[in-house]
Amino acid sequence: MPANTISKDLMQQLLKISSSLSSEKDIDQLLENILQSAMQITNCDAGTLYLNSDNHSLKFEILHTKSKGVHLGGKSGKTISIPPIPLSKINGEPELSRVACYAVNKEEIVNIEDAYNAPLGFDFSGTIAFDQSNNYRSQSFLTVPMKNHEEEVIGVLQLINATDPVSGSVIAFSQEDQEIVEALSSQAAFALTNRLLIRQLEELFESFIGLINHAIDDKSPYTGGHCNRVPDLTMMLADAVNRCSAGPLADFMLTEADRQELKIAGLLHDCGKITTPVHVVDKATKLEKIFDRIHLIEVRAEVALRDIKLALANHEIDTVIADQKHTQLIDDCSFLSHCNIGSEFMKDESVSRVHEIAARYPWIDKSGISHPFLTEEEITNLTIRAGTLNKDERKIINRHIDLTISMLEKLPWPKHLRNVTEYAGGHHERMDGKGYPKGLTREQMSVPARCMGIADIFEALTAKDRPYKKGKTLSEALEILGKMKLGHHIDPDLFDIFIWDKVYEDYAFKFMDKSQMDEVNVSKIPGYNPPPPDYQFKRA
Known part of the structure; x- marks a missing residue:
């Protein structure tokens, strides 16, 4: 097949990938698209996508090995149990022995033909242990840092075991593979950054809504x-x-x-x-404002009761009438307390009784002015037909x-x-x-x-x-x-x-x-x- 035909096919594939990355709204699916596209373009068997975490480490997001049927993280529904990889040593120096960490800390692409004959300085002991336990051989590696529009590394795309499409044997990642994946990772980082920013703005907005509700709740x-x-x-x-x-x-x-x-x-x-x-x-009773004003009525009742006792002591009324007035007062106050609760619909006869009570026990202030037992505002509230709120x-x-x-x-x-x-x-x-x-x-x-x-x-x-x-x-x-x-x-x-x-x-x-x-x-x-x-x- 002519080279220009391959180039055209590849260009169409990249345009399709570009459209997919820019339109995808689901972050997990976006990460899947990034890794799957890179694996497809380079015809490799395995790949891992890491993202930088807040605690300065690389978190495994997706791990995929086609020949072994392994697919963890992303949209697989299977959790990756491997802990994040620290980007720094205990002494604070940058971690450079792990390929993925090296790519982040040095902001460089790492292309290794054979991990078992890797350059000195890289530690592949973990990879070798994985291979031995899974009957696998991780040979060629292409590790690309994902940089956003501010040139910040937000993650790493690591591809393993490029495969010859004809013989099926593992080969090194070519220079063309490296350049294409580098361009893809840059575009992917831009799309991912945009989507993460949108998510953060959505979370901020929902948190702001929560803040409003918290203010109402506190109130x-x-x-x-x-x-x-x-x-x-x-x-x-x-x-x-x-x-x-x-x-x-x-x-x-x-x-x-x-x-x-x-x-x-x-x-x-x-x-x-x-x-x-x-x-x-929060008006719990009909007379409640800053406090429940039924207590003011109770104070007036105490004054009315005192007046009954004084009238009895001054021989203005006899004991029978005094007892009747006392019983009536207690019964009326109990009735008003019940009305104040507002737990049931108020009937016409109850409304009339409130008005009668208002006029039944007039009291005189220190200026000698006579007042009804209930104010007009209290009558209005106590005669609310349903609930505790007036008009x-x-x-x-x-x-x-x-x-x-x-x-x-x-x-x-x-x-x-x-x-x-x-x-x-x-x-x-x-x-x-x-x-x-x-x-x-x-x-x-x-x-x-x-x-x-x-x-x-x-x-x-x-x-x-x-x-x-x-x-x-x-x-x-x-x-x-x-x-x-x-x-x-x-x-x-x-x-x-x-x-x-x-x-x-x-x-x-x-x-x-x-x-x-x-x-x-x-x-x-x-x-x-x-x-x-x-x-x-x-x-x-």
Whole structure:
């Protein structure tokens, strides 16, 4: 075959390799491509790829010997148990007796025709011992340092036993082999450096997100737990939808890049809460601000009780009336303490009683001015129909989603993360358009955003770390979630998959107390819809 034909074929091969190296995003696969390409071009039997580690040593990343069927590290799934090779001696001098270390420390290519007749100074005792135990002969070596664009050696590419394509015998690596592998290693180092840099930036970004959640967690341990659990449950549900084989969402596909985008959105879905006042986020009772103001009412009750005793001592009332007033006061204070908890929906008669108590025990301050037993602000809080937040506080809490969207919209998201804001900003929307902040309908929301909506609700229902309520059991939470499906609050198709694939069970095993994990009869869940006959149950 003419030389120019060989050169053309080789050029096409190098261009193909170049394209592969520049486009590969998986670092382990990139390392495999580097080593396999070098072995293919030089027609060698074995190769090892090392990377520099932080502790100034060479770490084995991939080890491959074709004739022995050995493939460790990289994408093989088999761990390399060989310890890293120190680049320095104990006394601090550079290690030069090991070929790979020499290539790094001297930044030179080492091409050895026969390791058993190697130049003085190189220690091949380890190689010889390996050969003896594996019935192998490591003969020709080509060791090339991998330099990045800053001329830093980031690793070593070592090829062993170049083979004559005709006779199959082991030969030395040619000068052409050396030049090609040197060029390949340079390009590989550049591609690897870029990919490592991207990974480091991704890790930095995720760490920054973690820092935000840590700040929220430090501010409110209740919200911090929520910020970490919702992303996990969102991914559980999204993966279940991805596995779904039948129904309206059978065509939904989630790539690894999509998963990463959704995970980040989940981690950031409540980042706006970093501005929400702690006394609102952690409001455990209706009268709580910096402290629970039920204690002020208790002090006033003590004053009212003193007034009853004084009236009795001054013969202004008799013993029977005094006892009645005392009993009534104790009963009223107990009632107010119960109202303050906010653990159940407040009925009209209870609201009326709060107003009656407010006027029942007026007290006079040191200026002689009479005041009702309860202030208007206390009445407003004690008559909150459900939960512990009044209307103004509810607006403050709800505003966190506006702040979340505002904060995320200010970030210059790259193309592969362009949906983060939409996913994170939609978890309080409803399928019927009655949610907030934008009043979006189901058709206006993506599947991942709707997944996060269910995850946010289910986590809140089952959370055991809220200061104002106990975590609900599985059956209680699923009953509420089912009613939300019927009320067009959550996506009905996603709810079905949540039940069919038992996503709630996976979540419960990971995050819920055993005391909450009661028996679930799915057929009794409101809105339960049996899976279609062709639905395949595919748990991860």
